Amino acid sequence: MAHTFPELVIGGVLVAPFVTYLVAALAVVIVLRPLLQVAGFAKMFSHPAIAQLSLSVTILCLLMLLF
Template identity: 65%
Template sequence: MTHDFHELAIGGVLFAPFVTYALGAFAIVLLLRPILHLIGFAKMFSHSSIAELSLYVMVLGTVVLLV
């Protein structure tokens, strides 16, 4: 079985599909940030930046698995 990976081409430069997944996960996390701010996500953790990075990694993993 072979996979047909579609590279992202910007200005004639080809980027791996992972770059597209990473940008998509970043966009999802940016959309989630206002919602997380309303529920007090940052106040639940002693290091909110590490918690937010962990959330990004979980979203990125989910995007990679689902695509």
Template identity: 55%
Template sequence: MTHDFHEFIIGGVLFAPFVTYAASALAIILVLRPILRLIGFATIFSHVSIAEFSLYVVVLSSLVLLA
């Protein structure tokens, strides 16, 4: 099975699809951060930054796998 990857074009510069996925995952995480703060995400983990990065990796990998 072959994939038809579509490059993201800004001003004539072609960006790999992974760049689009990474930016989309960052936008999703930035939207989720206030919600995570409300539910007490920081109190569950001893290293919140590592937990947030792990959540970013999960979202990024989900976007890559679902595309």
């Protein structure tokens, strides 16, 4: 049995499920960013921007796997 992906319809235009997951991951990262700054996330890595990108990709992948 094939898995059907829910498509979002905005103004009659079908939006790919990936875009929905991307927006959701962006919202999660925006909420987590101040918390990570307080926790000293940037001080733990030599390249904090790459670490944050990796965290964003991880969140995106987890959202895609779970939903």
